[in-house]
Amino acid sequence: xxxxxxxxxxxxxxxxxxxxxxxRPSKLDxxxxxxxxxxxxxxxxxxxxxxxPDPVPKEILERILHAAHLAPSVDFMQPWNFIVISDRNIQNxxxxxxxxxxxxxxxxxxxxxxxxxxxxxxxxxxxAPMTICVTNHSGRGGPHVLGRNTIPETDLMSxxxxxxxxxxxxxxxxxxxxxxxxxxxQDIRNILGIPDSVDPVALLTIGYTSHFPDIPVxxxxxWAKRLDLKELVFQNQWDQKELDx
Amino acid sequence: xxxxxxxxxxxxxxxxxxxxxxxRPSKLDxxxxxxxxxxxxxxxxxxxxxxxPDPVPKEILERILHAAHLAPSVDFMQPWNFIVISDRNIQNxxxxxxxxxxxxxxxxxxxxxxxxxxxxxxxxxxxAPMTICVTNHSGRGGPHVLGRNTIPETDLMSxxxxxxxxxxxxxxxxxxxxxxxxxxxQDIRNILGIPDSVDPVALLTIGYTSHFPDIPVxxxxxWAKRLDLKELVFQNQWDQKELDx
Numbered sequence: 001x002x003x004x005x006x007x008x009x010x011x012x013x014x015x016x017x018x019x020x021x022x023x024r025p026s027k028l029d030x031x032x033x034x035x036x037x038x039x040x041x042x043x044x045x046x047x048x049x050x051x052x053p054d055p056v057p058k059e060i061l062e063r064i065l066h067a068a069h070l071a072p073s074v075d076f077m078q079p080w081n082f083i084v085i086s087d088r089n090i091q092n093x094x095x096x097x098x099x100x101x102x103x104x105x106x107x108x109x110x111x112x113x114x115x116x117x118x119x120x121x122x123x124x125x126x127x128a129p130m131t132i133c134v135t136n137h138s139g140r141g142g143p144h145v146l147g148r149n150t151i152p153e154t155d156l157m158s159x160x161x162x163x164x165x166x167x168x169x170x171x172x173x174x175x176x177x178x179x180x181x182x183x184x185x186q187d188i189r190n191i192l193g194i195p196d197s198v199d200p201v202a203l204l205t206i207g208y209t210s211h212f213p214d215i216p217v218x219x220x221x222x223w224a225k226r227l228d229l230k231e232l233v234f235q236n237q238w239d240q241k242e243l244d245x
Numbered sequence: 246x247x248x249x250x251x252x253x254x255x256x257x258x259x260x261x262x263x264x265x266x267x268x269r270p271s272k273l274d275x276x277x278x279x280x281x282x283x284x285x286x287x288x289x290x291x292x293x294x295x296x297x298p299d300p301v302p303k304e305i306l307e308r309i310l311h312a313a314h315l316a317p318s319v320d321f322m323q324p325w326n327f328i329v330i331s332d333r334n335i336q337n338x339x340x341x342x343x344x345x346x347x348x349x350x351x352x353x354x355x356x357x358x359x360x361x362x363x364x365x366x367x368x369x370x371x372x373a374p375m376t377i378c379v380t381n382h383s384g385r386g387g388p389h390v391l392g393r394n395t396i397p398e399t400d401l402m403s404x405x406x407x408x409x410x411x412x413x414x415x416x417x418x419x420x421x422x423x424x425x426x427x428x429x430x431q432d433i434r435n436i437l438g439i440p441d442s443v444d445p446v447a448l449l450t451i452g453y454t455s456h457f458p459d460i461p462v463x464x465x466x467x468w469a470k471r472l473d474l475k476e477l478v479f480q481n482q483w484d485q486k487e488l489d490x
Binding site for chain 2: 023024025026027028029030033034035036037038039040041042043044045047052054063065066067069070071072074075076077078080081082083084085086087090101104105135141148149150151153154156157158159160161163164165167168169171172173174179181182183184185192193194195198201202208209210211212216218219223224226227229232233234235236237238239
């Protein structure tokens with residue numbers, strides 16, 4: 001084991017095994033109101049591209065980042081870092097490299113409205129008072145990270161879980177978030193001084209907004225529809241639906 | 246645009262732009278108690294490997310899957326599917342291919358306790374009344390998915406966000422979840438009949454447990470430490486800390 005964060009303590013694995021001896025389910029420690037609040041957060045979370053200039057209070061930013069850090073990670077490797085960008089000059093540089101990729105991507109769209117919409121989506125980078133670059137460091141856990149031997153991308157999935165926690169935390173704080181992924185990673189590394197071994201996997205614009213729409217904007221403008229969940233759930237085998245449906 | 250889910254509706258992009266004309270922040274629609282409930286869910290979520298045989302009620306399973314489906318996805322592509330496995334014969338087959346990879350992985354561990362711990366982690370597959378295989382289908386959105394031109398793995402990150410939603414929803418329902426990623430994808434495809442174009446990215450064991458520990462098991466047994474969040478957050482540039490710290 002070469003993970004520098006690890007210090008193997010002896011004998012306490014046995015404590016862990018004792019869990020299996022208690023055969024009653026754990027007492028439910030979330031009240032119906034608490035359950036509703038969590039489901040409300042899932043439903044109310046939106047990808048927002050329109051921001052007000054008001055700054056994000058420092059204590060709220062800290063709670064959002066703390067929520068990220070509570071995410072699960074493969075082998076507890078915690079592969080994430082967060083670069084909080086409030087320097088307008090750097091935000092402008094980020095916008096320029098994103099805009100360069102937008103122009104390249106727009107060649108794929110023959111609908112002027114879609115092109116217009118894509119432009120709007122990226123202007124959040126100029127409007128938002130703050131952008132957080134989330135990075136993923138595959139090398140953090142050493143060469144034998146448990147669970148990455150067979151599926152190496154589980155580190156990236158861990159970082160994505162951290163982003164989802166941030167998004168939910170921001171939403172309950174009344175803070176809007178948008179996820180921008182139209183950029184070349186090397187451009188972002190150059191601007192933010194990120195080492196080659198670290199991947200900038202998301203640019204998250206963060207700030208107050210005038211309202212959170214009831215349905216996702218991409219759904220509202222007809223870009224895509226929400227799929228029917230029943231079509232996505234199978235029983236025991238791929239493509240096998242429940243017999244009673 | 247070749248996404249079959251898309252039907253471009255005209256003229257309603259303009260409605261979207263009106264958001265920018267209202268210059269007051271949205272009214273905070275989460276009460277302090279609701280905020281606390283969401284933060285409590287982040288803190289209380291655990292990777293659990295020890296299960297009781299009690300079945301997961303169908304209505305709870307449906308709420309957990311609905312939470313998954315409310316996750317963000319790049320270009321709203323919703324690349325996920327969920328195979329709910331309650332057939333004991335299939336669960337045993339999954340355990341066998343996971344156990345095969347455990348034996349291969351254990352060659353990397355020279356500490357007997359670590360090897361013992363790894364074995365315990367996977368036995369959840371035999372104990373849990375239910376396992377959900379979450380898959381990711383990169384091809385779902387067609388060839389020009391917005392935001393995947395430059396960072397193709399954003400589809401996988403979307404599916405990871407869905408898994409985090411499931412995990413939080415399960416936790417508030419008193420249902421334990423564990424994420425197993427020690428397997429060859431092709432083995433899982435063979436057992437569950439998954440097409441080659443679809444990636445089985447997680448096996449999630451799900452069920453009741455006797456208790457949710459206060460701190461993550463990997464931290465408690467000394468496998469890894471929680472990193473100091475302050476060391477992971479930078480200001481405007483990689484490795485740049487706040488001046489007042």
